[in-house]
Amino acid sequence: MDADTAIGGPDGRFPSTHVSLIEAAASGLSEAAMDKVIALYWKPVYRFIRIKFQKSNEDAKDLTQGFFASALQRDFFPRFDPTKASFRTYIRMAVERYAANQHGAENRQKRGGGVEFETVEDQEIATESPELEFDREWRRQLFFLALDDLRAHCEQTGKRAQFSIFEDYDLSDRDRLSYSDLAVKYGIPESTVNNHLAWARRTLRAFITERLRGTTSGARELHEEMRRLWK
Numbered sequence: 001m002d003a004d005t006a007i008g009g010p011d012g013r014f015p016s017t018h019v020s021l022i023e024a025a026a027s028g029l030s031e032a033a034m035d036k037v038i039a040l041y042w043k044p045v046y047r048f049i050r051i052k053f054q055k056s057n058e059d060a061k062d063l064t065q066g067f068f069a070s071a072l073q074r075d076f077f078p079r080f081d082p083t084k085a086s087f088r089t090y091i092r093m094a095v096e097r098y099a100a101n102q103h104g105a106e107n108r109q110k111r112g113g114g115v116e117f118e119t120v121e122d123q124e125i126a127t128e129s130p131e132l133e134f135d136r137e138w139r140r141q142l143f144f145l146a147l148d149d150l151r152a153h154c155e156q157t158g159k160r161a162q163f164s165i166f167e168d169y170d171l172s173d174r175d176r177l178s179y180s181d182l183a184v185k186y187g188i189p190e191s192t193v194n195n196h197l198a199w200a201r202r203t204l205r206a207f208i209t210e211r212l213r214g215t216t217s218g219a220r221e222l223h224e225e226m227r228r229l230w231k
Helices: 021-026 029-052 057-073 087-109 122-126 128-155 160-171 179-186 191-211 221-230
Strands: none
Touching: 021 128, 029 087, 029 128, 057 087, 087 128, 128 160, 128 179, 128 191, 160 179, 160 191, 179 191
């Protein structure tokens, strides 16, 4: 995670909500629904702007904030047509138009009207196209948010051992412990280790699905986004 882009709390994530996009559009865009969209899309939008328009960290953050502020003030959700594109594509195209307009206005104010790009400090982010980086960051953020949901769920339901075993086996940066090592560490049978891991993976996938359901237009788009995510 990029510490420079952290907003809204630890790791730049927002509170989890469970309001569907369609419900939000029908009710005039609730604050909770917008928080859910921002939680998933702030980092992808920021990265897209940095690469596409070669903006500095601070300028990219300002444009990202400006885009979402503009979305709150306009009929952004009602204009979304799921028959033309996914909501993810709709967001990216809207960001591109917004940032291009802002960039053009800035350059028209400069003497001579010449286009001047600012240096991007993180050179490695330019190795992918803006569109590919947007999608990759979207997948990463979706996983992190669902992982937060799983962690909170385990804390609230007394399943800390299940999460710890999942963390040790699937999320550790160190050498992966074997099932037998985990069984010894937690004082449980290997079969229980297997059951805990299966439960955690299944529940994480359910939280990913729920996050997607909250930012898609319906069952068809949800199915397509899930298919793209796991292919």
